Amino acid sequence: MSRRARMLFALVLAPVMSVALMGKAFAEDAQRWAVNMPKGVTPVSNAIYDIHMIIFWICVVIGIGVFAVMFYSMFAHRKSKGAVAANFHENTTAEIVWTVIPALLLIVMAIPATSALLDVYDTSEAEMDIKITGYQWKWQYEYLGEDVAYMSELATPEEEIYNTAPKSQYYLQEVSQALVIPAKTKVRFLITAKDVIHSWWVPDLGVKKDAIPGLVNETWAFVEEPGIYRGECAELCGKGHAFMPIVINVLEKEEYKAWIDKKKAEVAAVRELAKKTFTLDELMAQGEAAYNRSCAACHMGNGEGIPGVFPGLKGSAIATGPVAGHLDIVVHGKAGTAMQAFGGQLSEVDLAAIITYERNAWGNATGDVVQPIDVLKFKQGQ
Amino acid sequence: MAHGPAKGIGRWLFTTNHKDIGTLYLWFSFAMFLLGGFFAMVIRAELFEPGMQIVKPEFFNQMTTMHGLVMVFGAIMPAFVGLANWMIPMMIGAPDMALPRMNNLSFWILPFAFALLASTLFMEGGAPNFGWTFYAPLSTTYAPSTVNYFIFGVHIMGASSIMGSINIIATVLNMRAPGMTLMKMPMFVWTWLITAFLLIAVMPVLAGAVTMMLMDINFGTSFFNAAGGGDPVLFQHVFWFFGHPEVYIIILPAFGVISHIIPTFSRKPLFGYSSMVYATASIAFLSFIVWAHHMFMVGMPVGGELYFMYATMLIAVPTAAKVFNWVSTMFRGSISFETPMLFAIAFVILFTIGGFTGLMLAIAPSDVQYHDSYFVVAHFHYVMVAGAVFSGTAATYYWLPKWCGRMYSETRGKVQFWISFIGFNITFFPQHFIGLAGMPRRYADYALQFSDWNMISSIGAFIYGASQLLFLFNVIRTIKAGTPVSEPKTWEGAEGLEWTVATPAPYHTFSTPPEVK
Amino acid sequence: MQNKPNRWLLIKLLSGVVCMFLFALFVMPPLYNMFCEITGIGGKTGGPYQVTDAGVDTSRTVKVQFVATNNAAMPWEFSPKVYQVEVHPGQPTAVAFFAKNSTHRDMVAQAIPNVTPFNAAEYLHKTECFCFNQQPLKAGEEADLPLVFIVDKDLPKAVTTITLAYTLFDITDRVADSLVQVN
Secondary structure, three states: OOOHHHHHHHHHHHHHHHHHHHHHHHHOOOHOOOOOOOOOHHHHHHHHHHHHHHHHHHHHHHHHHHHHHHHOOOOOOOOHOOOOOOOOOOOOOHHHHHHHHHHHHHHHHHHHHHHHHHHHOOOOOOOOEEEEEEEOOOEEEEEEEOOOOEEEOEEEOOOHHOOOOOOOOOOOOOOOOOEEEOOOEEEEEEEOOOOOOOOEEEEEEHHHEEEOOOOOOOEEOOOOOOEEEEEEOOOOOOOOOHHEEEEEEEEOOOHHHHHHHHHHHHHHHHHHHHHHHHHHHHHHHHHHHHHHOOOOHHHOOOOOOEOOOOOOOOOOHHHOOHHHHHHHHHHHEEEEEEEEOOOOOOHHHHHHHHHHHHHOOOOOOOOOOOHHHHHHHOOOOO | OOOOOOOHHHHHOOOOOHHHHHHHHHHHHHHHHHHHOOOOOOOHHHHOOOOOOOOOOHHHHHHHHHHHHHHHHHHHHHHHHHHHHHEEEEEEEEOOOOOOOOOOOOHHHHHHHHHHHHHHHOOOOOOOOOOOOOOOOOOOOOOOOOHHHHHHHHHHHHHHEEEEEEHHHHHHHHOOOOOOOOOHHHHHHHHHHHHOOOOOOOOHHHHHHHHHHHHHHHHOOOOOHHHOOHHHHHHHHHHHHHHHHHHHHHHHHHHHHHHHHHHHHOOOOOOOOHHHHHHHHHHHHHHHOOOHHHHHHOOHHHHHHHHHHHHHHHHHHHHHHHHHHHHHHHOOOOOOHHHHHHHOOOHHHHHHHHHHHHHHHHHHHHHHHHOOOOHHHHHHHHHHHHHHHHHHHHHHHHHHHHHHEEEOOOOHHHHHHHHHHHHHHHHHHHHHHHHOOOEEOOOOOHHHHHHHHHHHHHHHHHHHHHHHHHHHHHHHHHHHEEEEEOOOOOOOOOOOHHHHOOOOOOOOOOOOOOOOO | OHHHHHHHHHHHHHHHHHHHHHHHHHHHHHOOOOOOOEEHHHHHHOOOOOOOOOOOOOOOOEEEEEEEEEEOOOOEEEEEOOEEEEOOOOOOEEEEEEEOOOOOOOOEEEEEEEEOOHHHHHEEEEEHHHHHEEEEOOOEEEEEEEEEEOOOOOOOOOOEEEEEEEEEEEEHHHHHHHHHOOO
């Protein structure tokens, strides 16, 4: 509080000083003071950047013209200088001229804009397809035809958000698992949502598309430069709107091949792991981490929820009642509420760990241990 | 018929006098402006630094929603209805509004609507948190339980707007003084006439949209629910079919005000009166056929995007004609810079900037990067705040002497102008930058590279907020202790019937209609 | 004195208001749906298709992909049996989606189809589709949901891949509600 107050005091009362400070910071860190959109790393993002700059400069030129006449009048035709008002109040020629010229300028703008838009829409001949599903408040990436799918959630810890820990470099722009795609490959994205409307936006790729429940949108990217690119959700989707970033790791084609093979092996390994038996402590430790990743956004880290919006779990009937009921709501969700069906989102190990954690944390001392195999059996309807 | 106002609170509760009702509207809108401004201060204080400091994200969403709703429906629209009530009868030589009792009703249901809306802040589940555009299904299946209060509130304020516009249309069409032909009407009357028709056409559509929401939420229909054969995108079409004309509803009366102030202080008649009328009418017409430019990202066929892009770009033509006309009015005039003129000039400059960013947003391919970013926030605050609010402030200073018979302090007026102007630009200019750099709107918290411009923007917001308190002080001070003026014509260059009546304007004016040559 | 013209105007304007309200409520939604079906906005497809011309265009091959999504809290297992098929335009093709209700209660689902790219939507005809009806499954029951489709021979040349996506919604409560109303 006091730091903010000091800051305010300094900046409000000494604007000169703040301008000087700004100048220094400008030199030090260009990205922090970015004033324009990124050029990006795809042909589409470059086309967008070019059309953006063309329109911008046309506007600047018109603006300078209009304001020049206006400021000239303000200086030259001031009453205090003894200016006497003329009495003209229409001029058909002038009015026709300044209707026709803007109209022509608009046509000049429309031509490159049309060709750029056709680029954005050209989804033909994609080499691979990835389905992107927006959830409250995370993304799911599904490699179609590859049997690889995973959730990508915010990795920034709550302590950084609530200012009890220093913020790291990629604050709110880091995720549990990035989307991985190959470079120099035309990738088609099929975008949809589970619950409310989200919007998948990665500025460097020149890609933004609404994710709408019940509707599948498509867009595409051809990334030229391998690297890590960051984006965010751009459509208001509830309280976690600012907390569902996108991270894309673009690899060279061969590296991508190795990555997807490794990923497939991992999927098989996780399935195998579900048959193992864990101790209460192991499940509690893993459960706390998984809970904070997938559940704490609504039910809160302390299990108390948000009264009237999201129910608390501390001492709740579900978390302290029969295990079957608890499994049912976590695996199958609850229709008509924000409670999702996590059965398809998380591994059996994570589900078992979360349920065990919820039944034993915050004074919910049921002592129950739910094993991954129990979850698996429940899922199979046994 | 009584010759003066009634005494006590009854005067205000039961009044059918257009000046009293105008005053009520203006004070109500200013109260809402302060409330909405307070919500804005909460938003900017939270965004001062990265991290959550003051509010929780769910409350932040309530603040952005309430800020938008209160400012659009509570502050700006009633402010111009108030100006219309005060000025239109005096400008066209009518004794009062055409339907005085309906006028009383249309005002008095407004405080009720906003009390209802504001009360949700204190209810379990909280205020509406789905943005002022309330897209389904966030506002239906996933809405807080208080959404029914919101729907009821929107219905009431819609009814109020519709009654207000019917009244204005009836007054303008039926109550003009003899000789006041349509093409002799002052610009403010013209812009309001067109605005009133827009309101009649689209407020029922808004009512329809919230009614469909109400039925989806409470009666199991599926207008916006894909499961039952509906479509959430339909909501956006219906909303923006209302929403795009709505933004012109806000800005057209502002155009009218500016078209009075610039000629007055340039001491020269308005340039291109008839082209102004046609430009206003064509903007109003175009507003009905461009709505889906707010939805370039929902997934439209490319042909649809091209159509909406071209149609939207077309709006630049009549809008540019208006700006050229204002500049030509100033050209070779005899200009002086009293406070209303300063606000009017700032209006033209800042509105033009907002118009340029609007043109950029119309370009569908680059809208991929602008859509729902802070660039959009900067754009619509340049047209809404520097447009509607600056124009409303200019109008207040311009007509205040006529209303209360006292002159405001020019020094204090100018101080308020410069603080507003500087504060406004510090707040909203950097938002162009953070938007282009990739920060989405309605974010409760943001990544570190956006910190610096956000902090500057917040500082600007506090300055701009403070300048509005100074505005309040100036107005009260003028009413209580301003220098008395009695000349009918306060400003040397002013034209129009309102400047032919006594100052302050008597409770009843034009009981016998004037003759207009 | 001015009352008569005012009253007339009032009636005219109020009927305008009522018309616009009814327009929003009863005209815009069906108009929008009609528009979608004609132009394929939002990838919407039409109802059951009657085969008119049996010819097959063997000179062209089109890839058709199948995608399944569960909405919100829909807990069923739901997936296409094959991810992708290659077909000739005009040739009827049968595929199936697998669905299993792994919960302990009887449920009813509705699948909503959606085609991308949108300009292909009007060229993908379904002669038989589980999405035409509601799908009830008892607790623990599983089923293969049938789909027979034909790609129109007039499909634009530029389209080489069509994605047919189904989103599965849980409508158990809605069905129960309407039963209560009927009874």
